Amino acid sequence: MAKIIGGITTSHIPLIGKAIDQGLQQTPYWKTFFDAYPPIHDWLEEEKPDVAIIFYNDHGLEFFIDKKPTFAIGAAAQYHNADEGWGIKPIPPINGDQELSWHICNELVEKEFDITICQEMRVDHGLTVPMQLMWPGNQYEHMKVIPVCINVEQHPMPSPKRCFDLGKAIGEAVESYDKDLKVVVLGTGGLSHQLDGERAGFINKEFDLYCMDKIISEPEALTSLTIRDLVEEAGAQGPELIMWLGMRGTLRGELNVLHSNYHIPISNTGAGTMLIENKE
Structure with missing residues (x-):
C-alpha cells in the first residue's frame, strides 16, 4: 500500500527562483x-x-481571476512551467502520476469535495520554486508530482478547516492506493506577508512561530481561524x-519534527521551513 512518509513546509516566493537562476x-x-534546506535534501536522498x-x-499563470476554482488537482502526465515575467528561465517539465491522481480525485468526489480535475495544467512559482528548493539543480526527473492547487488569490477562499479536511481526505486516498509507494507532501507559501496596500511589508513573527508550533501540536487551533x-x-x-x-x-x-527554521525578511515574507516525519 502507498504510505505518506512525511511533510515539508516551504516558502514559494518567486524571487527565490530568480536567486537560484x-x-x-x-x-x-x-x-x-538557503542554508535551511540541506537537512531536507539529506532526508529526501535517504528516504x-x-x-x-x-x-x-x-498566481495567474493557469487560473486568472475570471476563472478561479477553489480546489484544482492535476491529473496530467507532465506539468510545464512558463515565463511569469520575472526573467527566470522556465524549469524542465515535471512528471505526473496519472494513476494515483485519478485515484485521489475519485476518492475526493466520493467524499463530496467539489474539485476541478486538470488533465493539462501549467504550474507557476507556487510549485516550481519548492521543486527547485527540494531538488537543487532541477534533479527531480525521478519524482512524480501531484499538484493540489487551492484558491488563495480571490475571495471567497476556502476556510482553514476545509483545507485541513481536504488534506485528511487526500491522506486517506493515498493510504487506500494498492501500490507500494513512498509519498511526501509539501505545504507551500507564507507565512505572514502583505505585498500591497496600507500594510505593505507587514510581518507578524509572533503569529508565524505560533502557527509553526500549532501545525504540529494542535492543528485544531488553526482550523478554528477564519480567512479574515x-x-x-x-x-x-x-x-x-x-x-x-x-x-x-x-x-x-506520530509526528516528529526533524528540522525547523524561520527566517525574515525574504521579499517581505516570513519564511518558515519544517521537515516532519510521519511515523507509523
Missing part, C-alpha cells in the same frame, strides 16, 4: 534562507520518496497558511 544562494541576503503531493496556489483572522494576523497574503493545513491534514501517524 542567478546563483545567488550564498550571497549575504540569501545565505541564511527516496516516489511521489510528491504539493499544495500550492496559482488570517488576513488580520498575517497580512493580505497570510491565508497561504491553508496550504500548510492541507499538508498537515494528510499526516495521520
Whole structure:
C-alpha cells in the first residue's frame, strides 16, 4: 500500500527562483534562507520518496481571476512551467502520476469535495520554486508530482478547516492506493506577508512561530481561524497558511519534527521551513 512518509513546509516566493537562476544562494541576503534546506535534501536522498503531493496556489499563470476554482488537482502526465515575467528561465517539465491522481480525485468526489480535475495544467512559482528548493539543480526527473492547487488569490477562499479536511481526505486516498509507494507532501507559501496596500511589508513573527508550533501540536487551533483572522494576523497574503493545513491534514501517524527554521525578511515574507516525519 502507498504510505505518506512525511511533510515539508516551504516558502514559494518567486524571487527565490530568480536567486537560484542567478546563483545567488550564498550571497549575504540569501545565505541564511538557503542554508535551511540541506537537512531536507539529506532526508529526501535517504528516504527516496516516489511521489510528491504539493499544495500550492496559482498566481495567474493557469487560473486568472475570471476563472478561479477553489480546489484544482492535476491529473496530467507532465506539468510545464512558463515565463511569469520575472526573467527566470522556465524549469524542465515535471512528471505526473496519472494513476494515483485519478485515484485521489475519485476518492475526493466520493467524499463530496467539489474539485476541478486538470488533465493539462501549467504550474507557476507556487510549485516550481519548492521543486527547485527540494531538488537543487532541477534533479527531480525521478519524482512524480501531484499538484493540489487551492484558491488563495480571490475571495471567497476556502476556510482553514476545509483545507485541513481536504488534506485528511487526500491522506486517506493515498493510504487506500494498492501500490507500494513512498509519498511526501509539501505545504507551500507564507507565512505572514502583505505585498500591497496600507500594510505593505507587514510581518507578524509572533503569529508565524505560533502557527509553526500549532501545525504540529494542535492543528485544531488553526482550523478554528477564519480567512479574515488570517488576513488580520498575517497580512493580505497570510491565508497561504491553508496550504500548510492541507499538508498537515494528510499526516495521520506520530509526528516528529526533524528540522525547523524561520527566517525574515525574504521579499517581505516570513519564511518558515519544517521537515516532519510521519511515523507509523
